[in-house]
Amino acid sequence: MQATRFVETNDGRVGLDQFASRPHDALAAALQQELDAVNTLINEKMSSRHAPRIPEVTAHLVGAGGKRLRPMLTLAAAKLCGYAGGYHIHLAATVEFIHTATLLHDDVVDESKQRRGRPTANLLWDNQSSVLVGDYLFARAFQLMVEPGNLRVLDILAGASSTIAEGEVLQLTVAQDIKTSEETYLQVIRGKTAALFSAATQSGAVLAEAPEEHVEALFTYGDALGVAFQMADDLLDYGGDSAQTGKNVGDDFRERKLTLPVIRAIAAADDTERAFWERTIGRGKQAEGDLEQALALMDKHGTLESTRKTAHDWSQKARDALTVLPESDLRTILSDLAAYVVSRLT
Template sequence: MDQFATKPHDALAGALHSELDAVNALIREKMVSQHAPRIPEVTAHLIEAGGKRLRPMLTLAAARLCGYEGGFHIHLAATVEFIHTATLLHDDVVDESEQRRGRPTANLLWDNQSSVLVGDYLFARAFQLMVEPGNLRVLKILAGASATIAEGEVLQLTVAQDVSTSEDTYLQVIRGKTAALFSAATESGAVLAGAPEDHVRALTEYGDALGIAFQMADDLLDYLGDSGQTGKNIGDDFRERKLTLPVIRAIAKADEAERSFWERTIGRGRQQDGDLDTALSILARHKALESTRDSAYAWSDKARAALEILPESELRDILSDLASYVVSRLK
């Protein structure tokens, strides 16, 4: 990470500061509820928790890169953040998580019912915002992404106990849970700006590849990271029986004893003290962590390559740096 004097998401926030201020103001305005004060309480806990606003910044950056001069990219950026926040609230309930961004989760501080219902409220707010520009194609992109996100989460839930899950299925899961909103953020910004189709396609591909690299890195850091930096408990994915890429690759090379271990801990959920250490040793033996790192780097490269068709600019360079940065955490 030392190669970046300024972190790319900070550079992006600096370049877009006035628009980002407008997005934050709109978010605060729309998360207010006249009749249910718990809604702004729960929403503020997550939205004000120091998130980077990466997804809304991608919408703002794509619109500006494509020469947009109107004001509706603010609405789309807020839409993207509300969709993201709603999914986080729901995910923490499903995953029974107790920590996010280094703080207790909303479901822990309040209850599961509040988290689910406030998440539903934010989805509704998102749909109110996304119709404001009056652009049917943008509406289709963001509504489609919302469905894909839910589909990806359900798919992840259903394959979590199946140790025969393939890499193709894993890719489908992370496209749903992460990359779909990244690519919708960039695509909707470009479409709103009326960009040429090859530029729209390039920014869509950038968002998709960035999201996949981001999620692969996140999955890898679950086994390698520092909970003080990631805001997650190390080994959460293992304890939650999630079949992420390192485990899928280790299972593919497993001998009989190793496969029995994965079937017990992931397949049947019968985990005991010392199992995480055993899992780490198996992952190391088969170089599953190294190969996952290589795959994350490859998707990062693909994201940067997608931008090359766009005119040179400071924003394009920052987006390229961002694709490098999301995997620099793995060095």
């Protein structure tokens, strides 16, 4: 297995051009046999004798080119902790089903028209199909997660499913509320993104009966990786490459999403600036030039740069968590992955 390598700059950041290859590709190569087994199990379990629309809708999303990052984290954690059984395949498929179910539901809630460069399932079929197929996948996930017969693993993954739903409802209830705090934002992204990352890594370690120190380390790694991943995604909305991100610059602003750079700009705003945010985000009355004004205010208060630093800090926290685990190429790839998710921000 060839580990990915990179060179840090003096300030600890890592740029895209410093990677010999993408860490998630290296991870996929290292786990190819296990991933093949996961894909076989997914295809088997997403079938339905009585409702052919279920495999149609699921195959559309599953086949849309996702990286299988979350199930790979489960496989990697189990393997890193010396697991020699076969139930990590079931847990990895569980994680992917939970993720796919949430995507189907999210696209309905957000009224999305495109995902991964393809029309969403709710657009091709209808909202009812997306919601019900998502429910079916959640049910399949619970069937799979009980097969290892490990109550702690079941508690971790069931708890993550609850946290994800809670995070989505919280995001809905605080949407467009310019009084939203950083603490609430962190709670939202921990729910919508980090909860499944940490459940993926922690459940793999628990399944392997790893020492508690290693279980806690892999939970911390997954949690910090998920937070860094989502913060980077939110920041790229205000300056990323659309070809790479699949988003147009300013989509979050136009959709009135309160992400960290905006929350910090509002917290630093004077009365005139606060009135701007209340009009554009709070009331949704946006006009030509407002995006440029929003970017200027974030630049004025340094919130894009401070968010970039915070994302890098979370990435570093993820990398630091791995140091208690035995050195291996797999550990190196996971560390590189944490650096890579923020590498587009330099």
